Amino acid sequence: MKTLLSIAGMTLLLIACKSKTATYTVQSRTLNEAVYASGEIMPEAYYFLKANSADLLLNVLVKEGDTVRQNEVLAVLGTPGQLEQANILQQQVALAGSNAQEHSAALTELQSRIALAKTKKEQDALNADRYTELAQSKAVSEKDAEQARVQAATSATEYKTLQDRYQTLQKDLSGKLLEAKQQLAANTQGREGKVLKSPVNGLVYKVYLKTGELAQLNDPVVMVGLPGQFKLELLVDERDISKIKTGQKVYFETDVYKGKQFSATINKIIPLLQKESRSFQVEAAVQDTARFYPQSSVEANILIRERINALVVPSDYLMKGDSVYLQQGSDLRKSAVVTGIRSGDWVEIKSGLKAGDVIAIKEGR
Known part of the structure; x- marks a missing residue:
């Protein structure tokens, strides 16, 4: 139990x-x-600035943490020769622009000659009129009056020639400026994507490559964004x-x-x-x-x-x-x-x- x-x-x-x-x-x-x-x-908002082709990184102009402005150049890709060519074209545009200005040395020198020619033309015209009147009163010979009229015509022709030369030079210099700008524009277009600019006022968050390194196609070079x-x-x-x-x-x-x-x-x-x-x-x-x-x-x-x-x-x-x-x-x-x-x-x-x-x-x- x-x-x-x-x-x-x-x-x-x-x-x-x-x-x-x-x-x-x-x-x-x-x-x-x-x-x-x-x-x-x-x-x-952020942006990766990338290489659009395999290129050498010529220069990095910013470092991480830098504040940048819109359109500020952050990095440059390409070869030294390409960069030198771009610099030469920029200098040519600057020189052509300076020469095409109204107060450039070439145009100023011609303007001075035109002013002198105008004064001489006016004086010779007055002198021709005076000699013609004097010849009518037999105060001077008809031959002297004719010489005065020929001199007035010559001065007028010289004045007109200098004016035409000024306009031709002005057009020529403007044409050279336009040609230089077109060459620079063609070079700039060819280098599109090689000059990396900030799309915004912002902050550099990352620099991926150093100067002298090779960037492959679509490699990020710099990252920028709004802080x-x-x-x-x-x-x-x-x-x-x-x-x-x-x-x-x-x-x-x-x-x-x-x-x-x-x-x-x-x-x-x-x-x-x-x-x-x-x-x-x-x-x-x-x-x-x-x-x-x-x-x-x-x-x-x-x-x-x-x-x-x-x-x-x-x-x-x-x-x-x-x-x-x-x-x-x-x-x-x-x-x-x-x-x-x-x-x-x-x-x-x-x-x-x-x-x-x-x-x-x-x-x-």
Whole structure:
């Protein structure tokens, strides 16, 4: 009999051990549903200035951290000979432009000769008129009067010749200026993409190559962008992209500031699938003003839905088929529930439970 009692006692003990339970009192809390995304942080507007062909990097005129102005030259690609040719053409344009000016040496010298010729023409014309009148009164000979008239005609011709020469020289110098400009324009067009200029007033974030190094086609040489404003470039799995909308809040962390959370707002969804990663790129404007570092990696949660005062239970307490063990006195009863959003270790209960209910989970189930 004692043996039977001992066996019965051991059986009860085993049952008690197997039926150990943990409990949770159902309560309300704020519950967020989020989509995970990863990516990097970048300036709000940024530009990679690249080589448009394989070329030698002749000169880098900036360093990382420099503030630059729009259209400022940052780097020059090409060969020394090409650069020298461009310099010569620029000098030729400057010289031709100087020569074509109204006060250039050549035109000024001709203007002085024209002024003298005009004075002589006027004086000789007056002298011819005077001699003609004197010849009529026999004060001078007709021969002298004729010589005066010939001299006046010669002076007038010389004056007209100098005027024509001035106009011809002016056209010639203007033509040389135009030709020099056309040659420079052709050279500039041929060197398009070899003189890298900043497209914005901004900051140099990265210089990828040094003077004298060879840049291959499409190699980035300099990265510039707007300072102080940043955005996230995130990749979202194709299975989640339908949940993403502009205006949604983003909470992210970056390795540069470990353990610190920042916020952003979705403002752009690029509707093109990236086949390699089976994901879509979305962008978010960063609200925080911390000193971020471009191309730093980030991990983010995009807030899809938020429930205030949602009735929630730990996800471990939810069984297959969306049911829980509801404690009623000393008994446990399986009860069906209707679930809502899920967030991490928590599940929203839309119906089937109320605040204050106690649910249980059997350990080792």
